[in-house]
Amino acid sequence: MKAKIQMLRLFLALFLVLGIQIHSHESAYSTDKESTSGSTKKIYLQDYSPPDFLIPKTQLHFDLGPQRTIVCSELQVVRQKKDVALVLNAEDIEILHVMINGEELDTKDYIHLDNQLIIYSVPEDDSFSLRILNEFNPEENKELSGLYYADGMFCTQCESEGFRRITPFLDRPDVMSCYTVTILADPVQFPTLLSNGNLIHAKQIPDGRFEVTYDDPFPKPSYLFGLIAGDLAVVTDEFVTMSGKNVALEIHVEHGQEGRVSHAMDSLKRAMAWDEEVFGREYDLETLRLAAVRAFNMGAMENKGLLIFNETALIGDGSCVTDGCLYWIEDVVAHEYFHNWTGNRVTVRDWFQLALKEGLTNFRNQEFSADMNSRTVTRINDVQVLRTRQFPEDAGPLAHPVLPKKFTTPDDSYSCTTYLKGAEIYRMMLNLLGKERFRQGMDQYFATNDGKAVTIQHVLAAMQSVADRDISQFARWFDQPGTPLVEVSMAYFEDKKEAHLTVKQLPPKVVISHDFKPFYFPLAVGLMDDDGFDFVLDCDEYNLDTTINLHIDKDEETFVFKNIPSRPIPSLLRNFSAPVKLDYPYTQGELCLLMAKDSDLFNRYDASQRLATMELENCISAIQAGTSYVFSEKLLKAYGNALNDDACDNALRAEILTLPSVDNLIADMEIVDIDAAVKARERLKTAIANRYEDALVFMVDELNIDTPYQYNAVDTGKRALKNACLSYLGSLPGGHYLTLVAKHFESSNNMTDTLAAISILCQYDHKLAHEALHTFHCFWENDPLVLNNWITAHASCDHENLVDDLKALCFHETFDIHNPNNMRCLLRAFFRNLKLFHNISGKGYEFLVDKIIEIDEFNRIMATMFVAAFELYPRLDSVRQELMRAQLERLCDPSLSKETRGAATRILNSLKEENQLTGTSPAA
Numbered sequence: 001m002k003a004k005i006q007m008l009r010l011f012l013a014l015f016l017v018l019g020i021q022i023h024s025h026e027s028a029y030s031t032d033k034e035s036t037s038g039s040t041k042k043i044y045l046q047d048y049s050p051p052d053f054l055i056p057k058t059q060l061h062f063d064l065g066p067q068r069t070i071v072c073s074e075l076q077v078v079r080q081k082k083d084v085a086l087v088l089n090a091e092d093i094e095i096l097h098v099m100i101n102g103e104e105l106d107t108k109d110y111i112h113l114d115n116q117l118i119i120y121s122v123p124e125d126d127s128f129s130l131r132i133l134n135e136f137n138p139e140e141n142k143e144l145s146g147l148y149y150a151d152g153m154f155c156t157q158c159e160s161e162g163f164r165r166i167t168p169f170l171d172r173p174d175v176m177s178c179y180t181v182t183i184l185a186d187p188v189q190f191p192t193l194l195s196n197g198n199l200i201h202a203k204q205i206p207d208g209r210f211e212v213t214y215d216d217p218f219p220k221p222s223y224l225f226g227l228i229a230g231d232l233a234v235v236t237d238e239f240v241t242m243s244g245k246n247v248a249l250e251i252h253v254e255h256g257q258e259g260r261v262s263h264a265m266d267s268l269k270r271a272m273a274w275d276e277e278v279f280g281r282e283y284d285l286e287t288l289r290l291a292a293v294r295a296f297n298m299g300a301m302e303n304k305g306l307l308i309f310n311e312t313a314l315i316g317d318g319s320c321v322t323d324g325c326l327y328w329i330e331d332v333v334a335h336e337y338f339h340n341w342t343g344n345r346v347t348v349r350d351w352f353q354l355a356l357k358e359g360l361t362n363f364r365n366q367e368f369s370a371d372m373n374s375r376t377v378t379r380i381n382d383v384q385v386l387r388t389r390q391f392p393e394d395a396g397p398l399a400h401p402v403l404p405k406k407f408t409t410p411d412d413s414y415s416c417t418t419y420l421k422g423a424e425i426y427r428m429m430l431n432l433l434g435k436e437r438f439r440q441g442m443d444q445y446f447a448t449n450d451g452k453a454v455t456i457q458h459v460l461a462a463m464q465s466v467a468d469r470d471i472s473q474f475a476r477w478f479d480q481p482g483t484p485l486v487e488v489s490m491a492y493f494e495d496k497k498e499a500h501l502t503v504k505q506l507p508p509k510v511v512i513s514h515d516f517k518p519f520y521f522p523l524a525v526g527l528m529d530d531d532g533f534d535f536v537l538d539c540d541e542y543n544l545d546t547t548i549n550l551h552i553d554k555d556e557e558t559f560v561f562k563n564i565p566s567r568p569i570p571s572l573l574r575n576f577s578a579p580v581k582l583d584y585p586y587t588q589g590e591l592c593l594l595m596a597k598d599s600d601l602f603n604r605y606d607a608s609q610r611l612a613t614m615e616l617e618n619c620i621s622a623i624q625a626g627t628s629y630v631f632s633e634k635l636l637k638a639y640g641n642a643l644n645d646d647a648c649d650n651a652l653r654a655e656i657l658t659l660p661s662v663d664n665l666i667a668d669m670e671i672v673d674i675d676a677a678v679k680a681r682e683r684l685k686t687a688i689a690n691r692y693e694d695a696l697v698f699m700v701d702e703l704n705i706d707t708p709y710q711y712n713a714v715d716t717g718k719r720a721l722k723n724a725c726l727s728y729l730g731s732l733p734g735g736h737y738l739t740l741v742a743k744h745f746e747s748s749n750n751m752t753d754t755l756a757a758i759s760i761l762c763q764y765d766h767k768l769a770h771e772a773l774h775t776f777h778c779f780w781e782n783d784p785l786v787l788n789n790w791i792t793a794h795a796s797c798d799h800e801n802l803v804d805d806l807k808a809l810c811f812h813e814t815f816d817i818h819n820p821n822n823m824r825c826l827l828r829a830f831f832r833n834l835k836l837f838h839n840i841s842g843k844g845y846e847f848l849v850d851k852i853i854e855i856d857e858f859n860r861i862m863a864t865m866f867v868a869a870f871e872l873y874p875r876l877d878s879v880r881q882e883l884m885r886a887q888l889e890r891l892c893d894p895s896l897s898k899e900t901r902g903a904a905t906r907i908l909n910s911l912k913e914e915n916q917l918t919g920t921s922p923a924a
């Protein structure tokens with residue numbers, strides 16, 4: 001399933017396990033018997049037990065109706081353990097009858113209790129057949145989990161535990177089954193009927209309805225079951241695999257959107273070819289179907305042979321979505337496709353192992369995107385997201401190991417840590433083992449585990465089998481939470497011509513020091529002379545090179561570099577070789593040199609960020625002290641040089657010129673001061689714009705493209721740099737350049753430039769922003785997909801009446817709170833608008849909580865997701881903390897879902913935990 005950041009599915013579905021004795025075999029894990037508070041019962045990895053029964057063969061028959069859908073499931077059940085009842089998961093469904101080996105059971109032979117169907121009288125035979133007839137109302141399924149009916153179509157979402165809402169089943173990933181699925185529906189309303197696998201039969205039955213049957217020969221867990229029924233248009237293509245097989249490709253979209261999927265189709269074909277070339281993985285079914293759905297809780301879902309996408313992750317061309325969005329579509333399509341091997345053919349044994357499929361698949365699509373686009377800029381974007389989303393998570397109340405040891409529901413493991421840090425772990429394996437060995441390790445992993453449900457241990461074992469040293473220490477990346485701090489110091493010995501680098505690992509904040517065990521990771525280093533040229537590095541057992549991947553595996557270690565003629569400047573953690581926080585006492589002058597000359601382009605960018613952060617931190621202190629601050633000449637010059645640095649392409653220059661985000665600036669503050677961070681950032685931006693006004697105007701003109709829109713590296717780079725320059729100009733006092741920005745809005749022929757202009761206007765001028773938003777709305781009035789941007793832009797505005805404006809927007813005809821995309825655009829953009837969300841009036845917190853309470857009634861999955869916006873709670877000043885506490889307590893009301901209450905309680909408790917650690921009493 002694709003998170004990719006903005007869509008990151010932090011929480012999904014539910015997991016209710018009863019603690020009573022008879023149910024002790026129903027689940028893969030038993031619950032915490034000590035716990036008495038119903039909402040926070042913990043499930044432990046160590047309690048995992050294999051299933052009592054297996055279901056090798058599953059036949060499903062769907063009689064689809066929006067208000068009443070009847071499912072008949074015929075299961076071949078194989079007993080694994082003697083003397084136990086068969087306990088199936090079954091939630092929000094009505095059982096009509098149960099048959100075993102052709103004989104109907106009496107209702108006293110089974111019981112349907114809450115979320116389980118318990119069948120007492122199952123034969124002691126090794127194998128028997130079970131037939132269950134059940135029904136439910138898909139239209140009332142507003143949670144969009146299981147099979148639901150919305151916007152005129154049926155759709156499924158079964159990961160992680162939605163299948164139990166369709167039919168009773170052993171709904172756990174280690175029960176893999178081969179599925180045959182028959183769908184019966186009215187052909188006028190639902191001419192499109194899709195499921196997993198190969199279509200083996202389609203016919204009209206005597207009552208006029210249509211019936212299709214799909215067969216999926218590959219065993220899969222129930223969370224990969226997929227079904228779509230609706231009236232969709234189809235765009236077709238084909239792909240010839242490396243062994244010469246023809247695969248039919250289909251993209252199913254709403255009528256009228258057919259012209260907007262060529263980018264997705266091309267991305268799919270590129271991903272299929274790339275996976276063959278880089279990982280040797282070939283597609284295995286006759287057809288691969290992709291479908292776009294409007295009412296979808298997350299980004300996309302990798303159901304076997306039937307990839308289901310939120311329409312925003314599949315549909316788009318340059319006129320209606322931005323360059324960033326086209327990049328995202330390529331990335332998500334690839335991610336879902338790559339799951340076919342990492343997730344589907346080899347799946348997870350239990351939900352603690354989520355990083356096995358998500359971290360690995362995320363790493364694979366990051367590498368794919370790097371090959372399709374600028375490798376450096378792709379890496380920069382991935383690291384930015386890691387630093388702004390995962391690092392804070394890893395240091396806060398939601399910190400957990402990549403392989404969690406316990407959770408309240410499997411949904412807890414859908415986090416930035418699993419996806420993003422998970423991906424970094426596989427990247428480190430690649431860096432430590434080298435390309436060739438890493439590929440051999442992956443081949444070994446697929447060969448041994450194909451068709452199985454496995455654990456993180458299995459991938460580590462495969463890598464160990466090809467490694468030339470013991471890599472068991474590497475497993476700590478899965479077991480220890482927190483971002484490690486790495487301190488590096490250097491001594492230079494003129495007489496011996498030696499540079500000594502000492503590397504020290506310090507325990508992350510969330511790990512108690514005496515429990516900390518050092519990680520094993522690659523630290524890529526280079527040493528530069530005063531002119532920015534790399535020295536050739538001569539270090540013990542490493543091969544001579546200008547960049548060396550040092551293997552770090554101790555608390556502290558010193559590396560000696562010989563034959564270094566003069567005191568070098570170290571370039572550390574090149575290409576961000578490990579997910580650590582690195583500390584080295586760089587001088588401003590050294591950072592300027594790295595920013596201008598480092599042969600590692602990622603580190604040029606990183607130096608720009610360190611340089612600006614250093615300066616901004618000083619400015620923030622001055623603001624807090626009420627004194628004035630003058631930005632240093634060296635810094636301003638470095639930005640002037642970067643503006644004209646032809647060695648970097650336009651896209652990279654745009655990244656270097658973009659100042660560190662407010663999220664980054666507050667990341668290390670003990671008590672966050674958002675207002676000061678926003679002010680300092682704005683001041684530096686204006687100072688740079690002031691100094692280079694003429695150059696910026698010249699570049700905006702020079703980079704403007706007046707030919708028809710094209711999505712390619714050259715043009716996207718030009719647009720990115722032009723809009724970065726416009727954003728600087730927009731910050732100049734008096735708003736002199738905002739009319740220029742408005743002109744660019746009017747003349748734009750693509751969504752990238754249009755939204756960039758709107759975003760600048762929304763930040764600086766309410767009136768011009770309002771006019772632009774009005775024009776935008778009139779133009780795209782009939783295109784709900786595009787109008788999501790209109791909602792986002794509104795919520796990103798910087799003006800004091802924003803909360804009132806947003807309250808009014810909730811009644812606008814364009815906005816529908818039941819539409820997950822509308823909801824997400826509004827609320828996510830708002831809580832990321834840090835200055836306004838955390839406004840001292842407290843209105844922002846109140847507004848968000850009002851909305852969460854409203855959403856909780858019909859979509860608790862989404863409601864829970866938005867609670868994460870309050871994560872800064874323990875680090876706020878006492879006034880804001882008190883305002884937030886009052887709102888969080890509203891979310892603990894017993895009338896709300898246990899998921900939402902649980903998320904709010906966890907955040908409230910995080911302050912208590914922090915106070916216990918530091919020995920202080922809570923604010924207020």
Ligand SMILES: [Zn+2]
Pocket residue numbers: 001002003335339357358361
């Ligand atoms: Zn995924």
